[in-house]
Amino acid sequence: MSILSVRDLHVDYRTQAGPIPAVRGVSFDIEKGEVLGLAGESGCGKSTIASAILRLLPPGTEVTGQVLLNGEDVLRMKPGRLRAVRWTGASIVFQGAMHALNPVQRVGDQIAEAIIIHGQGGEREARVRVGALLEQVGLPPRRIDDYPHELSGGQKQRVMIAMALACSPSLVIADEPTTALDVMVQAQVLKLLNDLQHELGLAMLFITHDLSVLVEVSDRLAIMYAGRIVEDGPAQDVFEDPAHPYSRALAGAFPAIGDQQYRMAPAGLGGDPPYPTDIPSGCSFHPRCPLAFEDCLTIDPELYVAGSGRRAACLLVNRPLPVEAGA
Amino acid sequence: MRRYFLGKVLQAFLTLVFVLLFNFVLFRVMPGDPATLLLRGTSNFNPDTVEQVRADLGLDKPLPQQFLTYVADTATLNFGESFFLRGRPAREVIVDRIGPTLLLVGTSTIVSAIVGLIIGIYGGWRRGSAFDVGSLGFTLFVYAMPEFWFGMLVLMAFGAGVGPFPALFPTGGYDTPAADLTGFAHAIDVLNHMVMPFFVLTVAYLGEYAIIMRSSLLDILGDDFVQTARAKGVREKQVLWQHAVPNALLPTLTLTLLSLGYVFSGAITVEWVFSWPGLGWLTVQAVEAKDFALLQGLFLLFSVAVIVANVVADLLYAYLDPRVRAA
C-alpha cells in the first residue's frame, strides 16, 4: 500500500468573482521511503496540493477526488480524526521559514505543542524529545528557549524541519523549503533534508520551482502546468531527456555547460502561465509551446506512456495509449 | 532594553517640554494678551485695569523671565487663579473634578475595551458570518456617530422619558444633592446617576476597539504560523486563542493603554450633556467663561496623562513582545 495516494484531485477556490480551479485532476502515489519531486511555475497549483493533503485550504474551497493517506481518505475524515492524522500521518515543512513560526512563542514550545497534543508525551518528555530533535537537525539544544526572531533564516528552517519530524510522520511534505534562503544555507538545508530522509526512510513530497534542486533529492519527478501533471517519471530521466515541451523549457532554464544541444534550443519560455479561470482550449500549454500544431488547439492530451515508467501529456508523444487515472 | 527604556522616557520628556512651550506661547503671546482676554467683555475693561492685570500676571517682565516663572509655577502645580470660580486656585478646582471623571471614563474605557476586543475577535474569526457583518455594521455606525448626540438621545429616552420609553434614570449630575446620602446608599445613588453616561461612553468607544481588533486578527490569520498550527493538529479554538489572539492583541493592547491616557479628556461633551461634574464638563465651563488659567491647567493635565500613557504603553509592548524585548 502506498503511503500517499492522490486520485483525481480537483481544487476550486471560491472567490467573489466565481470559482477558481487551481488543481484540475491530479493523481500520483508515493511509496514508503520514496521522494516525489513536484515542480512547476508559481501559480501552477503545487502548493495547493500540499495544503489539500492535510485539508488546510480556506473554508469554502471545493475539493473533490481522493487523498488516501496510509489508505485512509483524508477528504472524508471527521474533524477529530483529521486533527489526529495531521502531523502524525503527514507533516509539512512550510515555505519561507520567515513567518511559519509563531513570533511570540519559544521555538521549543512550538515543537513540543505537536508532541503534547498528539499524546506522545507530557511536558517533560516533550522537552527531552525537542532537545533531541534539535540536535538531529544540527541545532544546539540550548536554542530550545529562543524566540524565532533570535534565529537566522536557516536556523528557523531547521526548527521547522525538527517540528515536522516531531511526531514521526510517515510522510513529510516539503513546500519550497529552501526558498528565501541564501544559496549556501539552501545547500545546507537541502543536505540535511536529504540525510534525514535516508536515515529515517521517510516518504517525502518535495515541492519547488527549482528543478535542479529536485533532481538531486527526488526519486521520481512530476511536472505541473496549469493545475495538472504534464509529465512524470524517474527523476534523472525526466530531467535529462524531458518528453513534454514544457518540461524541456523548465530543464532548459538550468543549462548544462558546454552542451551543444542547450546552445541551440531556445532557453526559457515566452509568455506567462494562464490564469486559472482562463485556461486555453485543447492543450493548456499550446499558446506557449514552440512545437504546437493544429490538433493542440482542440485535443486536450491525457498522460500517455512515454518510456519505461514515464508518462507525458503531449500529443507528440506518439504512443497514444491513454493511461487511466488510478491505474 | 535599558536603552529602549531610556529612549522612550527621553522622548516623553521632550514632548512635555513642547507642551510647556506651546502652553506658554499660546496663552501669553498670541492674540493680544491674557489680560485683555480676561477682561474683554466685562465692565472692568479699560486701559488701567488691563495694566493692573498685566502686572499681576507678570506680563510686564521680559519673555524669558516669564517662561522661567511659568515653568517654576507649573512644576509646583500652580496654575494661577480660576477666573469664573472667583479666585479659587485652578489646581484645587481641577483636583475636585478628577474623581468623578476617573470613575466614569475609567470604567467605561475598560468595559468598552473588553467588549470591543471580544466582538472584534469573534467577528474576525468568523469573517463574513452574520455575526461579523452585523457587528461590523454596528461598530461602524457607533464609530461614526458623535457621542454627545447619542447621549442626547439616551437622555431623552431614559432620562426624560419620551413616548414608549420610561424615565428610568436621573437626567444628570453626580448624586442627589438634597438627599444627603452617605455610605452605601450614596454609592448606589452615584451609580444610578452614572448608568446613562456610562452606557453612552461604553457604546461610543466600542467601535474603535472592535474594528482594530478585527483587522489586526485578520492580518494575523493570514500569517503562515497560523497555518502551521492548524497543520500540527491544533484545535481551531486553540489556534485562535493560543496562536492568533496573542499576536493580534499586541497592537490592540497598546491602543487600549493609549486610550487610558485619554481618560481625563475623553468625555468632554458627554459629561456636559449629563452634567457630570468631571474634568470634561469643567473644560466646557472654562471655555464658556473664557477662564484661561483653568483651561491652561486642564490642557496640561490632559497632555501629561497622554504622554505618561504613551510611555507605559511602549514599555508594556516591549515587555510583551519578545522581538522588542530583545532589542
Place this chain on the structure above:
Amino acid sequence: MRPPPIEPPIVAPPVIVEEAPPPVPPGGPGKIAWARRRRSLSRSWRVYRKNVMGMAGLLTLILFIAVALFAPLLADREALKVTCECNGPPLSPPSIDFPFGTDNYGRSVLALTIWGSRISLLVGLLATSVAMLIGAVIGLVAGYFGRWSETLLMRITDWFLVIPFLPLAIVLASVLGGGLFVIIMVIGVTSWPSTARIVRAQVLSVKTRPYVERGRALGATNWHTMTRHILPNVGPLIFANTILTVAIAILSETTLSFLGLGDPLSISWGTILEFAFGGGAMGGGQWWWIIPPGLAIVFVVLAFTMCGFALDEILNPRLRER
C-alpha cells in the same frame, strides 16, 4: 506595529551613459506616463466598482453632496431666519408642512438640516485640504531630504500625534475666538500628523526604487524627482487618507460647534444640535429636532469611512489578497 520583514537589499541598476537614449515615442514621455496612469486609474475603478461597501459609501456621498449643492432648490434660505413668516408654530412635531417638525423658533428642521449640510461638508473638506497640504509637505520634505529636517519634522509630528486632539482644538478655538475660518484652520492644523507619517513612509520606499535612483544618477533635480516620480506615486495614498480624514474633520466640526466654538451665524449640523441641547429638546421630548441632524452626520461620516476602507483595500495589496 510588527517589525518590517527583512527585504533583500536593493541593488541599484547599472546606468549605461554611453548608450543612446531610446527614441522618444510620439507624444513624449509625459503623455505615456499619463496614459499609464489613466489605465491604472480605470483599473482601480473597475476593482472599486465591485466593492459593495465602497459603492454604498460613494452613492451616499453623492446624494449628500447633491443636497448641499442644490440646497437653494430644496429649501428657501429665508426658512433659516428666526423671523421668517414661513415659520410654523414652535416645537411642533413632524407634519405635512414640516416633515421634520420645527425648532423653538418654529423653523423647519428639514430646512436647517439641508442648509446645514453645506457648512458641515464645506468645513470638513476645507479643513481636510489644510491638513493634507501640511501633512503632505511635511511628509515629503522629511522623507525626501532626511537628516536633521526629518528628525525635527518627525518630532513635531509625534508631538501633534500625542497631544489629545479635542482639547487642543478646543483650546486653540477658544483662544482664537471661534468662527468658521478659525474652525477650519484649527481642525486642519490638528489633524495632519497621520498623513505626514504615511506620506513619509511611502516616500522612503519610493525613493529607493530603481527608476528614481536612475533619474537622479542622470542628474534630475530634486524638484523634478519630487514632482515627477515621488508625488505621483504617493498621490493615491494621500487620496485614500484624505477620505478618512474628512470623516474625522466633519465629526470635529460637529463637536466644536456643539461646544459653541463654531460660527453662530452659519448653520451646521453641529450648531443645530447645540441649539437643540440649549433649547432643552431632550427634556421636552422633541426627538425630531435631535435625530435628523445627528443621522445626517452619521451617514456622511459612515459614507466617507466606507469609501476610505474600500480605497484602502484597493491600494493595499496585502488586504486585497484575502
